[in-house]
Amino acid sequence: MSVSARNVVKQFGAFTALDNVSLDAADGEFLALLGPSGSGKTTLLRVLAGLEFPDSGSIAIAGEDMAGTGARDRRVGFVFQHYALFRHMTVADNIGFGLSVRPRASRPAAAAIAARVTELLDLVQLSHLGDRYPSQLSGGQRQRVALARALAVEPRILLLDEPFGALDAKVRKDLRRWLRDVHDRMGLTSVFVTHDQEEALDLADRVVVMNRGAIEQIDTPENVWNRPATAFVCDFLGGAN
Numbered sequence: 651m652s653v654s655a656r657n658v659v660k661q662f663g664a665f666t667a668l669d670n671v672s673l674d675a676a677d678g679e680f681l682a683l684l685g686p687s688g689s690g691k692t693t694l695l696r697v698l699a700g701l702e703f704p705d706s707g708s709i710a711i712a713g714e715d716m717a718g719t720g721a722r723d724r725r726v727g728f729v730f731q732h733y734a735l736f737r738h739m740t741v742a743d744n745i746g747f748g749l750s751v752r753p754r755a756s757r758p759a760a761a762a763i764a765a766r767v768t769e770l771l772d773l774v775q776l777s778h779l780g781d782r783y784p785s786q787l788s789g790g791q792r793q794r795v796a797l798a799r800a801l802a803v804e805p806r807i808l809l810l811d812e813p814f815g816a817l818d819a820k821v822r823k824d825l826r827r828w829l830r831d832v833h834d835r836m837g838l839t840s841v842f843v844t845h846d847q848e849e850a851l852d853l854a855d856r857v858v859v860m861n862r863g864a865i866e867q868i869d870t871p872e873n874v875w876n877r878p879a880t881a882f883v884c885d886f887l888g889g890a891n
């Protein structure tokens with residue numbers, strides 16, 4: 651599903667975290683939000699998710715205005731940097747959680763939830779670890795559980811906030827290829843926050859470069875790299891151009 655922000659302003663007190671931000675992710679697109687710490691990436695992701703509400707401007711999913719709807723109505727999947735898995739639940743129960751807490755009318759039967767969890771364990775290549783607890787997994791494995799949990803509710807949009815930020819470089823690299831593969835195979839629309847330019851350029855169809863709550867450039871990785879639109883983008887990419 652497509653997702654778009656139109657002229658979004660978000661203030662925290664007197665501080666403007668998002669200053670008239672507009673962007674569109676097309677159906678099936680993988681967008682990376684890139685920028686320094688404090689540039690508004692997480693705030694934009696939270697506004698898209700319905701976890702924060704803009705002071706002005708609008709969010710649309712599949713062309714439909716999301717005013718007055720929260721995270722649950724929007725059917726977005728969210729993956730955070732710090733796993734946010736339930737420690738007292740097995741891997742399988744973590745993955746099935748979003749389905750098992752649905753209102754009775756839309757909750758699948760226990761057997762259907764179990765079948766879906768088995769499918770997702772297979773997708774994230776953790777079939778052998780369904781009975782383990784999060785504390786028994788590596789960081790990379792935990793993050794794959796978090797992704798499976800986000801996918802369990804069949805999200806229309808997948809939002810990822812520095813999901814690999816806590817992992818070492820080798821694991822990060824493996825996981826980002828794998829994430830891109832999952833995105834493509836499942837036909838997802840994904841928005842991925844990172845401050846790592848190599849990760850953004852490697853992973854995304856288009857890169858959104860943010861600075862001080864505003865968008866400096868939205869373009870393909872090639873163009874952001876070869877034709878930085880502003881001095882900020884040029885400096886942020888290391889002045890290599």
Ligand code: ADP
Binds near residue numbers: 662667690691
């Ligand atoms: P990024 O993800 O690019 O690091 P954020 O969107 O997290 O940036 O934050 C942008 C700015 O907004 C930061 O200066 C941050 O301190 C501020 N901010 C974010 N959330 C809040 C909040 N709930 N209350 C006050 N200030 C906030």
